[in-house]
Amino acid sequence: MRDQPLVPWLGFAAAALAIVFAPTVADAGLLRLLSEVLVVLAMAQMWNLLAGYTGLVSMGHQAFVGIGAYLVFVVSDRLGLSPYWMVPLAGVGAALLAAAVAPLMFRLRDAYFSIGMWVLAEIVRLLVAKFPLFGGESGVPLQAVRLVDAETFQRNAFWISGAIGLAAVAGVYLLMRSPFGLGLMAVRDNELAATSIGVNVWRNRFIAFVLSGLGFGLAGGAHFMGTMFVSPDSAFDINWVVTAMFIVIIGGIGTIEGPLIGTLIYFGLRELFNTWFAMSGGWYLIAMGSIAVAVMLLAPRGLWGLARERWGWRGLSVQRHPPHGAASISPSSSSTSSSISHTTEDATHEEHRLLSR
Numbered sequence: 001m002r003d004q005p006l007v008p009w010l011g012f013a014a015a016a017l018a019i020v021f022a023p024t025v026a027d028a029g030l031l032r033l034l035s036e037v038l039v040v041l042a043m044a045q046m047w048n049l050l051a052g053y054t055g056l057v058s059m060g061h062q063a064f065v066g067i068g069a070y071l072v073f074v075v076s077d078r079l080g081l082s083p084y085w086m087v088p089l090a091g092v093g094a095a096l097l098a099a100a101v102a103p104l105m106f107r108l109r110d111a112y113f114s115i116g117m118w119v120l121a122e123i124v125r126l127l128v129a130k131f132p133l134f135g136g137e138s139g140v141p142l143q144a145v146r147l148v149d150a151e152t153f154q155r156n157a158f159w160i161s162g163a164i165g166l167a168a169v170a171g172v173y174l175l176m177r178s179p180f181g182l183g184l185m186a187v188r189d190n191e192l193a194a195t196s197i198g199v200n201v202w203r204n205r206f207i208a209f210v211l212s213g214l215g216f217g218l219a220g221g222a223h224f225m226g227t228m229f230v231s232p233d234s235a236f237d238i239n240w241v242v243t244a245m246f247i248v249i250i251g252g253i254g255t256i257e258g259p260l261i262g263t264l265i266y267f268g269l270r271e272l273f274n275t276w277f278a279m280s281g282g283w284y285l286i287a288m289g290s291i292a293v294a295v296m297l298l299a300p301r302g303l304w305g306l307a308r309e310r311w312g313w314r315g316l317s318v319q320r321h322p323p324h325g326a327a328s329i330s331p332s333s334s335s336t337s338s339s340i341s342h343t344t345e346d347a348t349h350e351e352h353r354l355l356s357r
Helices: 006-024 028-051 062-079 083-105 111-130 150-176 179-189 191-196 201-227 239-251 257-276 281-298 302-311 331-355
Strands: none
Touching (some): 006 150, 028 239, 028 257, 062 201, 083 201, 150 179, 150 201, 179 201, 239 281
């Protein structure tokens, strides 16, 4: 694989600087919107890691959003700790839940896996709603920030959301350029072929599943910390996964750029329909669903996939290349290659014939 290009890392550095200095030019309302954009971007990248690069379509990752959010609230309030330091704990807790349920969920395939994940999320939601420790159906406020300056809290919450969003993009990019990422895509494309070349299918899926749970937990903890209130209906809402799915389908599944483009389009459409057109909930869902169907029909690989096919754009490509100086087969050598392949096949058949005696 060739050395990693410099341009993506310059882009990551520019994004990091923009996140650092955004609170100096943006008001509180814009910071809240940008925080939501960044955590949703992280969720979309994690869902794309699982569905686009691993081949596991989950409809229940809202379970990890809710677990991450409640860990931030309950632990920080009970122990009197800063909620900022509880966000990493939210990711760890969600990852542990993913690791615990993976052996059971991996027994299910295709649509059964998707439905099983959704059922799991509903079970976790009902359990959380039953315990008074979690506030029941009413939810709980974040009491640990009652003595913190509101402006400082909003700025810090934005920076945490920004770090999670940027880490999700950079982390998936690095992961998919690694040998593990190559094995992950091999598992997605052909499980039997991947097994035949020595790829541990279960281990690769397990790691991707746990990482996706970690990302959703971090994003959920950061988002609800910023809102300072959490309830079972909001934390375990299936719309978290539906939104991530919409973003990935619009932008392009199985690409790093797809969730980036899809997130911008999603929030742009949301602001357009809700603010400018003042659409009600029903018409808003109809409009968004119609756009998703149109994109799936006209650009099955998403908007970034369409642009890459039409104009050859590479962007944050994770494509592999042969080692430098590797010999390539020219048209003039096709007959030689054909004869070599036939000779190899004849030798193989002769070997099998001798061994069978």
